[in-house]
Amino acid sequence: MTYPEWSHPASLRRGFLCAVILFLACAGARVPVSAEETGPGEAEKPPVRTLCDTCTAELAAEREPGSFEAPKACAICSRENLDPKFEEVICQSCAATEVQCRRCLLSLGWPEHLDKIEPVTDRIYFVSSRDGEDELFRMAPDGMDVQQLTRNENSDAEPAVSRDGRWVAFVSFRGQKRDLFIIDVHGKHERRLTNSEAIEGAPSWFPDNKKIATTVCTDLGGGNKEPPRGLSVIQRDGQGLTELKADAPLVSCWNPSVSPDGSTIVFAHFKKKGDPEEILKRSGSGAIAKLAPGRDHYTPRYNSDGSKIVFASTRDKNYEIYIMNADGSRHRRMTKNDFHDSMPCWSPDGTKVAFVRIIGDGNQDIFVMNVADYKKSNVTNDPMVDTMPCWR
Numbered sequence: 001m002t003y004p005e006w007s008h009p010a011s012l013r014r015g016f017l018c019a020v021i022l023f024l025a026c027a028g029a030r031v032p033v034s035a036e037e038t039g040p041g042e043a044e045k046p047p048v049r050t051l052c053d054t055c056t057a058e059l060a061a062e063r064e065p066g067s068f069e070a071p072k073a074c075a076i077c078s079r080e081n082l083d084p085k086f087e088e089v090i091c092q093s094c095a096a097t098e099v100q101c102r103r104c105l106l107s108l109g110w111p112e113h114l115d116k117i118e119p120v121t122d123r124i125y126f127v128s129s130r131d132g133e134d135e136l137f138r139m140a141p142d143g144m145d146v147q148q149l150t151r152n153e154n155s156d157a158e159p160a161v162s163r164d165g166r167w168v169a170f171v172s173f174r175g176q177k178r179d180l181f182i183i184d185v186h187g188k189h190e191r192r193l194t195n196s197e198a199i200e201g202a203p204s205w206f207p208d209n210k211k212i213a214t215t216v217c218t219d220l221g222g223g224n225k226e227p228p229r230g231l232s233v234i235q236r237d238g239q240g241l242t243e244l245k246a247d248a249p250l251v252s253c254w255n256p257s258v259s260p261d262g263s264t265i266v267f268a269h270f271k272k273k274g275d276p277e278e279i280l281k282r283s284g285s286g287a288i289a290k291l292a293p294g295r296d297h298y299t300p301r302y303n304s305d306g307s308k309i310v311f312a313s314t315r316d317k318n319y320e321i322y323i324m325n326a327d328g329s330r331h332r333r334m335t336k337n338d339f340h341d342s343m344p345c346w347s348p349d350g351t352k353v354a355f356v357r358i359i360g361d362g363n364q365d366i367f368v369m370n371v372a373d374y375k376k377s378n379v380t381n382d383p384m385v386d387t388m389p390c391w392r
Ligand SMILES: [Zn+2]
Pocket: 074, 075, 076, 077, 078, 079, 090, 091, 092, 093, 094, 095
């Protein structure tokens, strides 16, 4: 059984035109064939796709009728009576306007209105389990004005905000899949960038606000073997996923951070499970340089002028926050305690660093620290986990 795409007005018009042509031809009349003769405004636009290839194929497979329970209403316009035959999440007309799959929200283009999102500045975006599932939130740097951005039954993780303050890229676990999504900073216009078996992770925006660096694991392997994980780049409309080649053999790449000028990417890397993680820098040509070899170093993040990198390291046997110059020189430790301090990121002006502290019982909270005097304050104080900050 197959489910064809719904008829679009343009194809209805085409169908009507064909019928007229057939009628006129049969009647022996002269048939207008050129575009000019069809009159102004009649030029055909290609129909807007509203189902992606993956969903079309999945819907064509035999399945139990009624096994899908359609949501009560379109997630965009709240229109009811979504079509369960298409397993719709949003309605047909919203899918056409947003240019995305109405079943899985995969981006099928980039409509112009998405460039008119009102930007938001100086907020910390983070993941919290305070509504039961891991969802994306944002707050003012002092922990006030908390707003929830995603509400779904999946785990959302690793938020990364575009440099223009309009979009949040993140990873979401949907069913058995783990894919890249973006949502605007107001929690609207959710768009799926990938819908594949591969595992994407840790997005980081390029300065043009159009490209996103990510890690991709395609060899899902098995057992204890840590699967290889490459560095890739993808366009914000979901097109052009391309692996970034390197002149050194890379095995497992984690947490890329694109420099403010877009010319380099720093990331954590290890060769096999149990090996110490090192911090590497890839330049545009693919040249790889080691910035912090030796002991375990994680989650490097460039500051906003690209002169410094903040990261976590266990070189003192316990996760602490460090800063180094972007060329790998002058390492400075910024925390020293028995807690597990990790996942640091910079404030937009570079005077502060937000990070995650895991306290004895496993609860995670976000702290903000002055770079000048290392003074720290706890900005989330919630019994549930607050983690993965991104400050923009
Ligand atoms: Zn709708």
